[in-house]
Every structure is written in structure tokens, then in C-alpha cells.
Amino acid sequence: MGVVHGEEMVLNIGPQHPSTHGVLRLRVKTDGEIISEITPVIGYLHRCFEKHCENVTYDQVIPYTDRCDYLAAMANNFGYVVAVEELMELKIPEKVEYIRVIMAELQRIASHLLALGVYGLDIGAFTPFLFMLRDRERILDMFELTCGARLLYNYMWVGGVSHDLPKGFVETAFQFLDYFEPQIDEYNKLLTHNKIFVERTADIGVLPADVAISYGVSGPNLRASGVKWDLRRNAPYSIYDKFEFDVPVGDGAKGTLGDCWDRYYVRMLEVKESVKILRQALAQIPKDGDVHQALPKKIRPPKGSIYSRTETPRGDLGFYIESDGSPIPSRVKMRSPAFTALSVLGEIAEGWMMSDVISILGSLDIVLGEIDR
Amino acid sequence: MGLLENRFQDNVVVAKLDKLIGWARSTSPWYFQFGLACCAIEMMATAASRHDLERLGMMPRSSPRQADVMIVAGTVTMKMALRVKKLYEQMADPKYVIAMGSCATSGGPYWQHGYHVLKGVDIVVPVDVYVPGCPPRPEALIEGLLKLQEKILEERPLTRKMA
Amino acid sequence: MSADQEKLIAELVEKGLAGDMDPINAIEDRVLRSKAKAALAKAKRAAKVAAASAPADEKLAEEPPADTTPSDNPNQKFGKMIEDKFPGSLGADLNDTHIQLKPDNWFDIATWLKSEPSLHFDSLQCQTGMDLGDNILEARYNFHSMTHDHKIEIRIAVTRDKPNIPSIEQIWRIGDWFERETYDMFGFHFDGHRDHRRMLLPEDWEGYPLRKDYEVQETYHGIVVPKVKEGWE
Numbered sequence: 001m002g003v004v005h006g007e008e009m010v011l012n013i014g015p016q017h018p019s020t021h022g023v024l025r026l027r028v029k030t031d032g033e034i035i036s037e038i039t040p041v042i043g044y045l046h047r048c049f050e051k052h053c054e055n056v057t058y059d060q061v062i063p064y065t066d067r068c069d070y071l072a073a074m075a076n077n078f079g080y081v082v083a084v085e086e087l088m089e090l091k092i093p094e095k096v097e098y099i100r101v102i103m104a105e106l107q108r109i110a111s112h113l114l115a116l117g118v119y120g121l122d123i124g125a126f127t128p129f130l131f132m133l134r135d136r137e138r139i140l141d142m143f144e145l146t147c148g149a150r151l152l153y154n155y156m157w158v159g160g161v162s163h164d165l166p167k168g169f170v171e172t173a174f175q176f177l178d179y180f181e182p183q184i185d186e187y188n189k190l191l192t193h194n195k196i197f198v199e200r201t202a203d204i205g206v207l208p209a210d211v212a213i214s215y216g217v218s219g220p221n222l223r224a225s226g227v228k229w230d231l232r233r234n235a236p237y238s239i240y241d242k243f244e245f246d247v248p249v250g251d252g253a254k255g256t257l258g259d260c261w262d263r264y265y266v267r268m269l270e271v272k273e274s275v276k277i278l279r280q281a282l283a284q285i286p287k288d289g290d291v292h293q294a295l296p297k298k299i300r301p302p303k304g305s306i307y308s309r310t311e312t313p314r315g316d317l318g319f320y321i322e323s324d325g326s327p328i329p330s331r332v333k334m335r336s337p338a339f340t341a342l343s344v345l346g347e348i349a350e351g352w353m354m355s356d357v358i359s360i361l362g363s364l365d366i367v368l369g370e371i372d373r
Numbered sequence: 374m375g376l377l378e379n380r381f382q383d384n385v386v387v388a389k390l391d392k393l394i395g396w397a398r399s400t401s402p403w404y405f406q407f408g409l410a411c412c413a414i415e416m417m418a419t420a421a422s423r424h425d426l427e428r429l430g431m432m433p434r435s436s437p438r439q440a441d442v443m444i445v446a447g448t449v450t451m452k453m454a455l456r457v458k459k460l461y462e463q464m465a466d467p468k469y470v471i472a473m474g475s476c477a478t479s480g481g482p483y484w485q486h487g488y489h490v491l492k493g494v495d496i497v498v499p500v501d502v503y504v505p506g507c508p509p510r511p512e513a514l515i516e517g518l519l520k521l522q523e524k525i526l527e528e529r530p531l532t533r534k535m536a
Numbered sequence: 537m538s539a540d541q542e543k544l545i546a547e548l549v550e551k552g553l554a555g556d557m558d559p560i561n562a563i564e565d566r567v568l569r570s571k572a573k574a575a576l577a578k579a580k581r582a583a584k585v586a587a588a589s590a591p592a593d594e595k596l597a598e599e600p601p602a603d604t605t606p607s608d609n610p611n612q613k614f615g616k617m618i619e620d621k622f623p624g625s626l627g628a629d630l631n632d633t634h635i636q637l638k639p640d641n642w643f644d645i646a647t648w649l650k651s652e653p654s655l656h657f658d659s660l661q662c663q664t665g666m667d668l669g670d671n672i673l674e675a676r677y678n679f680h681s682m683t684h685d686h687k688i689e690i691r692i693a694v695t696r697d698k699p700n701i702p703s704i705e706q707i708w709r710i711g712d713w714f715e716r717e718t719y720d721m722f723g724f725h726f727d728g729h730r731d732h733r734r735m736l737l738p739e740d741w742e743g744y745p746l747r748k749d750y751e752v753q754e755t756y757h758g759i760v761v762p763k764v765k766e767g768w769e
Contacts, residue, residue: 015456016407018435023409023453043736044453045410048487050721051745055486063482070411114414133421151414151508213658213682216710229682305633307662307678307689318662320678331746335662343713369410372736451756452738488745488752488761489737496759 008036013357015044021118021361022368024342033353038346045372053332058084058299059158061332066152068334069370071114074107074143075312077156080332082237083308083319084158087301095289096160097239102173102281103143103155105274109180110139111313112267112274119264119362120191123200128191135183138176145169159295170282177275184272192268201264202255205348205360209258215347216340219315221364224250224266225258231311243280245273260363267365270313300327314338314365336370391529398441398467399525401430402518405440405464407457409447412474412508416446419511431518437463442521444514445498448476448483449491461498469525471517472500475507482507544568549576610686611635614655618645627693634676634689642692643702643728649679650707657681657688660704663714665722667747671696673722694724703729721746 013026023044029037049068053061065080066073078100085092117132140150147155147163155162191197207217209225222229230247232240248269250262305322315337322331341364349360381387404426408416420426420433434440437460449457461470472494475481480492494500501524504517545568563569615635619626622645628636637645649657657679666674672693680687692701703726705711715726716735723744726732733739742753752761 015453016460018406022413043734043738044450044456045448046450046452046489046736047410047448047483048489048745051488052483052486054746067411067482070414130422133418134423137418137421137423150418150510151411211709214709216659216661216708227682234685309661318678320662320664320676322666331664331666333662333664335664339713340710343710347709451759451761454759455757488750491759 007031021366024366024368024371026357026361028354028357030354035350035352035354035357038349038357040342040345042342042368042371045368047369047373049334049373050332053329055328057327058301058329061329062157063152063154065334066154067369068373069312069314069317069336069338069367070152071367072107072111072313073152074103074155075111075310076317077153078104078238079308079310079312079317080319081156081158082310083306083321084299084301086308087304087306087321087323088158088296088299090159090294090296092159093289093291093294094239095286096291096294098281098285099161099165099291100156100238101240101243102278102285103146103161105278105281106139106142106173108274108313109271110136112271113139115313115365116187116191116264116267119365120197122358122362123197125191125194125197128187131183131190132187135180138179142169142172142176145172157295158299160291160293164291165285170285173278173282177278181272181275184268184275188268192265198254198261200355200359201260201363203259204255204352204356205260205363206256207258207344207348211347212258212344215344217315217337217344218340219311219313219337220266220270221263221315221341221344223248224262226250231309231316235309237308237310242284243277245276248273260359263363263365298327300325312337314367314370315341334370334373336373338364338366338368338370342366342371391531392526394530395526395528399522401432402442402469402521402525403432403434403440404442404444404518405437405460406433406435407443407445407460409445409449409453410476412446412476415508415511416444416473416514419514424511424515426515426518429515429518437461438465440464441467442469442471442518443498444471444473445477445494445500446473448481449494449497450489451491452489454491454497457494458497467528467530469501469521470494470498471502471504471521473504473514473517474509475505478503478505545571610688614688617655618649621648634691636691636693639692639694639701641702643704643707646704646707654684655681656683658683658708660708660710660714661687663711663718665718665724665746667722668693669748673699673724673747675701675718675724696723699724700727701725702727705729720744723747 009030011028011030013028015023015025025041025044027039027041028035049064052064062077062080065076069076113132113136117129120128143153144150145166146169147153207221207225209227212222212225212227218229226249228247228249233247248266250257250266252262253265254261301323303323303325305320307318307320309316309318317337318335320333320335321329324330345361345364349357352360406416418424437443443461443464445457472478476483477494480487480490483490484492491497502517502521504514506513609632611632611634612630615626615630618635622641625637625641625645627638649655659680659682660677661680662678664676666676668674673696674691674693677690678687679690694701701724703711703715705715712731713735715729716731716733718724719726719732720734720736721744734741743750755761
């Protein structure tokens, strides 16, 4: 079959663009409509997080971690706090652990809802975006009930949490879960099995498993390529080993294993698993206990370093903390999952057309705040 | 208005041309969604189901040439500052800028050790309304937009400016 | 700075060197507190230089004879395997937290770490840099194996005058971006990297920000960079 070769053109997508999930710039070399090379240029949101960490105390770092991955702020707090507590070898009361898991799973649902809604918006479907944001607002209401903030909470502190669950939180949460579970079927009817959506996402941007591991991809992106790796199951932290849940893995139902549709569907299935974990946690949470009893008077970890990982909605978030015995950290490095997910774009987007690039970028679910820190 | 009031039927309104133009402009400002960081998510939430912005006449536009208001939502870094200026210059007159969030107002939580953060977007573009908060609630952003509407209403585009 | 203030700061620095940071943190006046902290940091740096030049052979004479029983700790186990296969590549003694290597044949060691079936470190988890003061920069790598589920940490120290380390981006593809970021923040030079340029900061930025003695530049393309605006502090 004859192939038409056009002239090579260098295009620029971004940094201001409605579908680039933040300030990302893509330098694209195209041959007609087909991409021959794509280079992401980042750094437009570099807010010097690591320099700030070297100048403030350990608990003052927590609001800065919120603002890195602003769509899943609880998960960032969780990752940092788990790392510092491991360095200090603190023992956390059980009620605090349950509260943390409940908040982390609610945040996982909220983050996935936003990611899937915005993905639909990129493809062109406006209604799922409005529906998913409406349900996300109910979760944000619950967060606001507890700690007063909608998006950036500063909730998890080293040794505890900032506010106890208010009266009536458990009932509100159960009401929300009963309302929300049938909604997942509605989303599947609206978007997941929609013929246009499937045609735009299946078989596109296939990420093989070995390439994914070499690029350090983790989280739903890795699970969609068939690798069953979830930090909550394989390297449990906090009290995740007490709960029963499955780890959804992509299976190439609509096309090839590891395509965009798999990445989308794995996130949808993870929302269901989070609902399962939430039901168990809300039923088992101890009724009384003081959430501030284990807060250390002075956060002064012993000299040493630690690298610890937790599972956020985007993948595994790693914190490398080095302490020299003073109340101010010597170095905090945040290894973000979206950084590795974006690095793989240059490899999997070549050979596809321009509109497929937007589809692939949306399926990777990146947040520029986390990439640039 | 003196001579002309109450002289006509009920469905005839008499007003100054300034006010008429101000009313038309202020009730449909199309905003340029310039979401950079966390405040962009609150801007999206303001435009979504619960706090609907379109009922106030504000439609999101992705191109600066079609927009009236630029909502700078999020931290502006040095690398981005030059592009913000370029985008501002591409907007057509009359144009307004809202600095949303504390990062756009004055550098936000990154003011002290942020070597790469622009301490306030008013260093590169002139700002009309500042909306504080980190991030500001959707209700706060709506109040900022309503204040902008008041400001537009008070403008007198037809008066010749004395030198 | 007045004479009383200088005396007060000298006292606070003495206390801080002994490990007591409370008097400094209790000062109400922000300017004075930051001056005290800066003086403390300078004194600590000077103390470290003095300590490093103290003879190290005293320490060696005190050490007990080396323990030859194999340890279960991955850093010890694999450090020993690396030393057996590539003699002379260890930069310090084996310990429980990390393996210290010299930068010379790092590329061969890294290839072996990934290809050797019993190790199979197929995932580079985190790569970062540290400014240890004293003209020493250190690159740290955290590896993890998905097949065997074990992990190690490797550290490579270089001096500021010659911060060259072989690049491993061809072995673990994420090394490409990690190394560019470490170069951007610290100023390492990764030999053999195919695309060695800055990642997060603009191309024409001066300096390496995460070094401890970084001074921010005054203006960038005409925009004032530091925090001082009129009416602040």
C-alpha cells in the first residue's frame, strides 16, 4: 500500500493547553498527521519543594507535600508521615491508623473520579465529567467536615492526625457508599463501554510490561500492563494487611494488553476495591481513643536515612529522607510516580496520530505539580 | 434621567450609553482558563456541577484571542513568566486579569526559599482583582468575579480621558 | 550588627554546636534568629573540616577483626558479591544501610546488577544527590528487584572539582530523567548520557540550587528573583 510522506514539521503543544493536565510542553515532530518523535519539556511548575524542605522543620514540610500532588493530597501526607515515623520508629495508635486508611481510600476514589472525568473530557465526553465531579464534591464535603479544607488538608501529622473524626462521620460515609456503588455501573454504561470511547482508546499507546518496569512505571499504569504489583499488598504499610481486597490487573479486554482502555478500566475497578476497603475499615474502627496521644514533643529523628514507599492513586510515591539529628531535615527527596509515567510518553506515543497523543497522555494520569515539585 | 423619565410606556428603558455598554460587558465575561497548579482544580470545580459558573455568563475559552478575563490560577514560575506575558498580550482589549490564590498574588507559601517562583503575577501583568486563599473556595472565586463585574460596570468607556 | 548581638550570637552558636537548638528557636526576632542559624551553619561546616583532617588511622586500629560470617542484610550480602566480582570497587566498609562504591567501573557493575539472575535488580527506584559539605557530592541510587523482592542502596561520592560519574541511563531507562534532574540540581556530570541538559530549571539558569551554598541569582531576564519586595519585612 502506498504511503504518503509529507514534510516533517515541529509543533508545540502547550505549556498552556486545555488538555495537558497542567503546564506541560510537548515538542512534537510530525510527518503529516503521524508523530515521529515526541519530547516532553517540564519545569514550568518547579516550585523548589526540596529546597524548602531543607529550611523548615519536619512538621512544617507537610503542607508543602500537599501541594505537590494536589489531586491526592492525603496520599502525599500519608507517604511522608509513614517515612518519618519509620525513621523515628514511632508506634501509632490503632484509631489513628484506621482514620488514615479511611482518608487515603476516600482520597483514592476522589482522585480517580477526577482523573477519569477529565479523561472523558479530553476525548470529548462532557457529561461523565459533570457526573463524576458531582460525586467527588460529596467526598470533599466529608473532608471538609473533618478538617475544614476542600483540596489541601495538612491533615496527617507525624504521630497522629490533626483532627478526630467528627460525630456522624461514619454514618455519612456509609450513606455516601450506599449512594455511590450503583453510580459506578452508571459510569460504565455512560463511558466505559461506549463505542466511540472504546474506538478512541483501545489498542492505542500499548505499554509492554518490561518497558514499564525499566521506566519505573508503577500503580495503575503498571497494573494495566499485566503486572500484579500493589504496594498495599506486596509491601504493606500501616494496617493494610488487615483488609481483604483484590488487586485489579488489566487483561486486554477490548484490545491489546496495556492499552489506554486498560489503564482507564483498572482505575475504575480500583474505585470498587476502595469502596470494599472503606466498608471494612468503617465497620472495624475503634470508637474511642485520642488521636493526639502519640504526637512527639519534638520531632528530631536520629541520624540516618530512609527510603520508604506508599501507594498513591498515581503509583508508588517514594520519600528519601536524610536526617542529621536536628529538627530540620538535611535532605528530602520526593520520587513521584507521575515523573516516571511521563518519561514513558516519548516511547509509547511514537507512530500514533495527533489526537491519539492526547488520549495516551490522559490515560497516564499525570499531575504536573508532582513531576516538577 | 431628568427630562426623559416616566414619559414612555413601561417597556421602554432610558439609560446612559456608558451604563448600557457596562451592563453588556460585565454580564458575560468569557474567561481564559489559565490553570497552572492547585488553584486550577478549584477553578474547574467552580465551573462544574455544584458551583456552576455558566449561570453567571462565564464560559471557559482555551484561546486567549477569544477571552476577556484571564484567571491566573496557580504558581507562576520564572520559566512560565515570559509565556504569561505573551499570552496576556495576545488577548484583545478590553481585558482584565484576576490573580487567583496566594501564589499568584504574592508568591504564596513559596515566597521565602522559592528561587524559581515569581513572587506575584503582578510583576509581569497588571492585575485587577486579587482573590486570596490557598486554594480559594469556589465561593471566594465567584465573589472575586462579581467584584470584577462591579469594576467593569463602573468603567466609562465613552468618556474622553483628560490628558 | 551591635556588639551585644554578636556576643549573643556567639553564645547561641556554642549551644547549637553542643546540640541544643532550643535557645535559637526561642528567639522572637526573625532577623536575629536567621542570623544565628546562618552563623551556626558556618561554624558546623568549619568544625566538620577540622574533624575530617584528624587522622583516620586511629579509628582503624580500634576496630575488632572483621566478622566473616555472612549476614542476611541485603546491603552486606550483595556488597560482598560486588567486591568478589569487581575487586577494589568498594569505597568504604560494608554496613547495613548502604554500599559505598567508587565511580570508576560503575557502568559494568550496574550492568551486572541487572543481568545476574540471582540479583536481577530490574527497577531503579530513586536516584538522588546529596551535598555533604567539604567539597564532596554524593549520588545515591535505590534499587529494587521485582522478581526477588529485595532492595539495596548504593552511594557514590565524588568531589566538586571532578563530579563525573558514568551514566546508567541505557540500563534502566528511567535513569535518563533521574540523572538529568540530579545534574540540574547538583551539578554532577554523567559521562555517556545521550541528552545531558537541564530538566526542571530553564536552560540559561545559573548555579545548582540544591547545593548548600547556593546563592540565588539577582535577576532572570529582567525579573527580580529574590523575595524582597517593598514593604516586606
